[in-house]
Amino acid sequence: MSFSSDLKEDLLHIAPTNPCCLLAQSYGLLLFGRGFSAGEVSLSTENEAVAQAYQYVAGRFCASAPRILRATTRKYKVEVPDRQDRLRVLNAFGYDGTERARRMNWSNIQEDCCVGAFLRGAFLACGTINSPEKNYHLEFVVPHYNLCLDLKKFLENNDFAPKQVRRNGLYVLYFKKTEEIQNLLTIMGASKFVMELIDVIIYKDIRNNVNRRLNFENANLNKTVDAAVRQIESIEKLQKHGLLSSLPDELREIAQLRLLNPDYSLRQIGDAMQPPMSRSGVHHRLGKLCDMADKLT
Ligand SMILES: [Zn+2]
Structure with a gap:
């Protein structure tokens, strides 16, 4: 019907x-x-x-x-x-x-x-x-x-x-x-149908909000994954050029943690370091590694 x-x-x-x-x-x-x-x-x-x-x-x-x-x-x-x-x-x-x-x-x-x-x-x-x-x-x-x-x-x-x-x-x-x-x-x-209509409107509204939030979270997740992929590619490039071993301890440690844990967030990498480092510190140093790799042909 x-x-x-x-x-x-x-x-x-x-x-x-x-x-x-x-x-x-x-x-x-x-x-x-x-x-x-x-x-x-x-x-x-x-x-x-x-x-x-x-x-x-x-x-x-x-x-x-x-x-x-x-x-x-x-x-x-x-x-x-x-x-x-x-x-x-x-x-x-x-x-x-x-x-x-x-x-x-x-x-x-x-x-x-x-x-x-x-x-x-x-x-x-x-x-x-x-x-x-x-x-x-x-x-x-x-x-x-x-x-x-x-x-x-x-x-x-x-x-x-x-x-x-x-x-x-x-x-x-x-x-x-x-x-x-x-x-x-x-x-x-048709008051019964008005209620039904209102129910559907509320439901659609909730569903739209949930979808918006999921899209937002997915977009953020994608950004994080994209950044990790770029960092790993840069580190592998440095490795190919035999440059990893000549890096200062701190940078080398971050590079190794990133290679071993592609799914780690910046905060998780920072926590895994000895001594632990802030998120922005990790971000800065990974950026430095990428810059170095970009300069290589
Ligand atoms: Zn009448």
């Missing part, structure tokens, strides 16, 4: 108590379906439960029940087959079937309490959301340009700022900001 269908099944369990909200939710579901005209009142969906909800909601205005067809193995189509029934559905929301373009009839969203219910209906009909594990993305895919603009305006009036894009001949309003997606889910009543 996808995150989208989980969310939709959760939204389907929310039953608005106010008649105004019930109307707004039904309106959102029907208006953003595939067809909402005298010629076609239908919905195409991958979600069987949404298909059944559409059948029930549209059926309340019809003399004969809308039918659910299995368009493909993954898609359900619900349609109102009878023209008179289609007109009854349209009349219920203030349309008479002669409209040339599909537009929003704002009078079906009467009160502030209805905003979430309407968006819930619209999301059930044409919305999708990505699993937050991947990236944050919620969208409404609207079949008509003017209807898309109406929904955009409606969202903007309610303090949302959707982005708009055209994809495969459809009009898409989408959100990528986590805060906006959280607010949308909240207003639609």
Whole structure:
């Protein structure tokens, strides 16, 4: 099950108590379906439960029940087959079937309490959301340009700022900001999913921090290893030129400790010396050995 269908099944369990909200939710579901005209009142969906909800909601205005067809193995189509029934559905929301373009009839969203219910209906009909594990993305895919603009305006009036894009001949309003997606889910009543989203955000944040720290530590470790390799190469060069034995005791001791212990840190080399030497002392002397080796051809 996808995150989208989980969310939709959760939204389907929310039953608005106010008649105004019930109307707004039904309106959102029907208006953003595939067809909402005298010629076609239908919905195409991958979600069987949404298909059944559409059948029930549209059926309340019809003399004969809308039918659910299995368009493909993954898609359900619900349609109102009878023209008179289609007109009854349209009349219920203030349309008479002669409209040339599909537009929003704002009078079906009467009160502030209805905003979430309407968006819930619209999301059930044409919305999708990505699993937050991947990236944050919620969208409404609207079949008509003017209807898309109406929904955009409606969202903007309610303090949302959707982005708009055209994809495969459809009009898409989408959100990528986590805060906006959280607010949308909240207003639609999907509080369980808001919690889930917040959990994922916190987890991702922790994981990013851990990764950053690991990268930092690896980078430091690599630097240390690179330095040790360079020191050993220099010492071996001095050895090849027969110069190690002529070095002052102190330098010779450091050179030998480095050759025998390639994995030692500067501090560990210093501790192993007789008498022990500071980290910076070891650093300075190993640098001197490298300089000497660099001067040789
Ligand atoms: Zn209401």
